[in-house]
Amino acid sequence: MEATGDDPCDRESESSDVVESIVAIDVKEKRAIGCSIFSTADGVLKIANDIPMANENVAEQFLNYAQPTTILMSRRVPETILTFVEKHVERSTHDLHFRLMPSSDFSHTFACEELSSLGSNGDCSFRTASPSNTEEQCIGSNGQALHMPGHSEPQCMKLVRCGSLVDLESVASLSCAGALLTELHRRRSLASSPSSSGGVDIFDVRSVTMFNLADHVFVSEESLLSLQIINHESHPNSQAWSIDSNSSSEKENLSIYGLLHPLASTPQGRAHLRHMFLQPTSDLDIIMDRQRTISLLLQPSNEEKSRRVVSIIDGIAPLVLTRVGDLIERVVNFDQAKSQQRYSVRPGIDDELDGLKRQYDGLNSFLTEVANHVAQDLPAWARQSIRSCIFLPQLGFLTVVEQGYQQGGSSFDEECAGDGLWKKSFTDNETAYYKNRHMTELDEQYGDIYSQISDREVEVMQRLAMDVIVHEEALLATAAICGEFDALLALAIGAAKYGWKAPQLTTANILHIKGGRHPLQELLSPSFVPNDCYIGDDGNVTPGRTVQALVLTGPNQSGKSVYIKQVAIIVYLAHIGSFVPADAAVIGTVDKILTRISLRESVSGTGSTFAHDLKDVSHAMKYSTARSLVLLDEFGNGTTANDGAGMFTAMLDYFLSSAAQTPRILAATHFHEVFANGYLNHHSTLTLAHMDVRTDWDAINPEDKVTYLFRLVEGYSSTSLGSQCAVLSGIPEDIINRAREIGELIS
Known part of the structure; x- marks a missing residue:
């Protein structure tokens, strides 16, 4: 430590x-x-x-x-x-x-x-x-x-x-x-x-x-994935090794960030955009500054300029960047540095370094002469065993001797190196490396020349770093400004491309969305149906009544999950300063977005699905405030119907009984009996809605018997149309008929 x-x-x-x-x-x-x-x-x-x-x-x-x-x-x-x-x-x-x-x-x-x-x-x-x-x-x-x-x-x-x-x-x-x-x-x-x-x-x-940090909107990683705000997966070439510590072995899957990521034209812009997505804020000043910039870029008079800015940002080369680049290029030999895997300084930069390199480059021919001179001091039979003289960093100069030569049964070590003037440093296969008086003299004369070169190059690079660091503030400021502008430009381009509008942010505890859309779902469905959302009361919608919780019922595949996710996505985008996929929106700032949405299961995880559901809901109940947004998708489905309905009802009752601390709640459920029996009727802040469907049981084709309108209407729906969903999913008709019979017996 x-x-x-x-x-x-x-x-x-x-x-x-x-x-x-x-x-x-x-x-x-x-x-x-x-x-x-x-x-x-x-x-x-x-x-x-x-x-x-x-x-x-x-x-x-x-x-x-x-x-x-x-x-x-x-x-x-x-x-x-x-x-x-x-x-x-x-x-x-x-x-x-x-x-x-x-x-x-x-x-x-x-x-x-x-x-x-x-x-x-x-x-x-x-x-x-x-x-x-x-x-x-x-x-x-x-x-x-x-x-x-x-x-x-x-x-x-x-x-x-x-x-x-x-x-x-x-x-x-x-x-x-x-x-x-x-x-x-x-x-x-x-x-x-x-x-x-x-x-x-x-x-x-x-x-x-x-x-939780003030002004930071808390959203867990699991919620980011379930809402598809960020949705990365391992890259197909993730096994490829890279020396770049900043490289990522992940690629962005279909997500909200993935829609806007390609619209940024610089690495700094993409990094800043990701930073904005991962740090939503409730600071109205920051949000409004970003919105004003996006609005400015989207003005008709600036449309052509905005398009040109994309190419301008890509080609930005301020004088300071050019000067720094020239300075580095003049000193560093990048080709040699890459091949040698170390610093390499160009000639003419440092006289002492140039002299050391000339000595080192001339060693080969010089050492050939030294090897011949060393051999002259040996008996004639032993001269042929002298291979060469070499220089090794840190070990210095050495004489290379091929082993195996003998004279009268005596080896080279016994005849020539036995007097102590030759000292074996190490062996490599059939070759031995020796120190002798000639090598010692060279060590004293030249020293460890390779290390001297390396040390001198480090000194030169340190001087270069000091020259470059003078421009550090300007470089970082330039990169930061370009990155921030590029990220906001990407949001502006995305808003124009996908038809997003500027939301109105307020400190009031309301959530009013008109014509809201799911930004990913509408790309997959050209006939996507927008829907409104009204939670809270600003005096214009149902005056005198404050709605804190909206519970959705209705058939399977009717769009309940898509609806609650799209509301959360709109709220999230508003808190990064982006425009939102809606005709209009008035959004009260939130401190947390807490979700209970099934996403994925893993054999490496501990606990059952229902246990995970309970953990998520437990956190929502403990840590939510009046400024939080809570999403509950099919909570209670992981256990028996009676237990699940009871847990769902008790959980809603707990939230709605918290008075001033009740968060804004969006829930989807199939527990119709809760509302049919009026267990929550005493809560005036609860409103019910369902996704509208039209049925025609006389239709010949199974797919024509149910028409999903994907339109939110008031009131609860008491049917799930589970058997019809089974038909559309290809379940055999005899199994479906048997399921209906068993269902009637159970009910």
Whole structure:
């Protein structure tokens, strides 16, 4: 471990009243950045939701929020973030300590085990906090423990219980929690030593919370995939090895980002566009700035200029870039550097280096003469064993002798090298390499000339780097400006290409969309039917009534899932500053988009499908706020009908009974009996709708019996048309008829 400044533990004996704020930061393989924070002021361990895009801006937000006295950072953190944090420490006006720790200390498995055992004393409650809120929402009024004291639980059950209280998918942040817990154990050990008078209990974890960065809209990686915001897959040529550390073995599959990614014309633009997609924000100033730029680019008077800008950006070559490029080209011999796999400086740049290279290049002919001179000192029979003299870096000059020659039963070693003037350095097959007085003289005269050349080239390259770094600020600023403009231009081109409109963002808790469309689905279906969405009340829609939850019913394949996904996509796009696929939209800013949408299953995962569903819903219930958007697609289908309907009803009742903390909810379900029996009729903030269909049971062709209109209408539908879907899917008719009979008997 490395440290800057004194170890904070050394100061604990001076005063136990000093408030410590310890922050740990880590970055995982998929570039997700995580953070955990512990404060001795309240004994709270705060675990962040992972943020998919790791960069200095996110690290800065974590540091600004934590106001740390100690920063723990994993060695696997990218160099750019590490450099930023080091500069942050240098600029700090207060006593700030920084420690770079082995990545093995940031263990997700260790963190899960430790968190599972934290509640063994029954005094560790779990809460959720948001930097934008002044209050924390407690989970369990009794200080809910991770497991009951006195009872032994299997590790899998500990993980299940732990996963119901913290987000186990936030791997980077949980790894940070593991490093923090290790650090706290170290602090407690030092504080309890005889030489310390500090308090031990200030390093005890009293409670654990999840938190989300202010102005950052939290969307889990699973939600990004299920909504097809980002949808990457392994590249077909992913086994190809590349020395480019920035190259990716993934390619973008069909996704919202994939629609706009090709519209950016520069690498910086594509990188900035991905950055925008992975960091949605609720900051209205940032959103409005982006919208104004897109609107400006889309004005008819700027249409031709916008098209020209694409080629202009591609050909941008500012004077500073040209000067830097010429400077590097004048010094570096790229062809030779590529073949030699090391630095190579052109002739005429450094006189001393040129002299060393001339000496080295002349060694071959010179060493041939030396080999002949060495052979003259040997008996005639042994001269033929001298092959040559060579120079090897770090070993110096050596005489090469072919083994196997003998005179009177004596070998070369016994006759010629036995006097101690010849020393064998090593052998290679039938060849031996010797040091003798001639080689020693050459070593003293020329030294390790190869290393001298390498060292001198490093010095020249360092001087070049110093000359280039003068232009660093201008280069980075140019790249950043071009990248940001190119990304916004891609959004503008996409808006014009796909007919997207500018949404109106507000802090009001509303979601009004007119003529909303699914941007991917409409590309596959030329006759895509737009639909409206009204949640919340701004005084214009159903005055006097505030709708917080919209529940969709209706037949299979009628478009329920597409509808709730399109609403979430529109909300997401609005929060990156993009135009949206709708005729008009008024969107209240959100802090989280929480989903329960089936996506994929894996044999490597633990728990059943229903267990995963419960985990997602549990997180939504614990961590949602009035500013959150919650999507629930067919929750409860993974268990028996009665249990599923009961869980679905109880979950909705919980949300709708939260009054001012009720999030905006979109749900799709087949549990028609819940509404037929009026179990939720007492909630005025709940509205029901279904996707309209037309039936003609007299039609001859099975596909003509049901016509899906894909139009949202009020009220609930009590039919699922499951048998008709089976017909359209090719299930034999006798099986379908039998299924109808069994269904009637069960009902």
